[in-house]
Amino acid sequence: ILNVEQSPQSLHVQEGDSTNFTCSFPSSNFYALHWYRWETAKSPEALFVMTLNGDEKKKGRISATLNTKEGYSYLYIKGSQPEDSATYLCAFRAPYAGNMLTFGGGTRLMVKP
């Protein structure tokens, strides 16, 4: 059974604060690590797909890093805005597992204006 964990479970920050979340996953049999952003009543939105150890990806104010040797990824949000309020999910993919994603429990971010 694959274990993917995210921390913290929830986070309340003020507008303008920078924040980061952690996703830990098995360090063996790695294929890819996905990050999704999920607003209530909408479809989860793909942020990043990370495949190589040391990968760093950026999309606007959001960036992510990947360490496959120790089994963790960080998601950073610089200067949080109220519209960043959402649940952020990471999902691990093993090789030869088709498209099966093993998700963490998510980090719920609330940004206060």
Place this chain on the structure above:
Amino acid sequence: ETGVTQSPTHLIKTRGQQVTLRCSSQSGHNTVSWYQQALGQGPQFIFQYYREEENGRGNFPPRFSGLQFPNYSSELNVNALELDDSALYLCASSWGEGAYEQYFGPGTRLTVT
């Protein structure tokens, strides 16, 4: 939006009944995966369909079954509903089994009473 649609949006069923949930893939996608998200947890993989055949299954009993049609739309069927089947059901579409990008629908909320 991802171009993946699901119907219905909400559904209430009684224990022991059967239910069918539907998913229309993004245009050109031939692979569909289904996930169950129980309250407070991350989505869990149910199964995947590739070119109309099931080719991957998570830890779900046989009363969870599915179909994929020639146009690559898909159904999830659940027989003999139990109270624990109450959850949000998500489908995700992609091109091919090893695709990096997977696009999710907004989900169907099933309540079993």
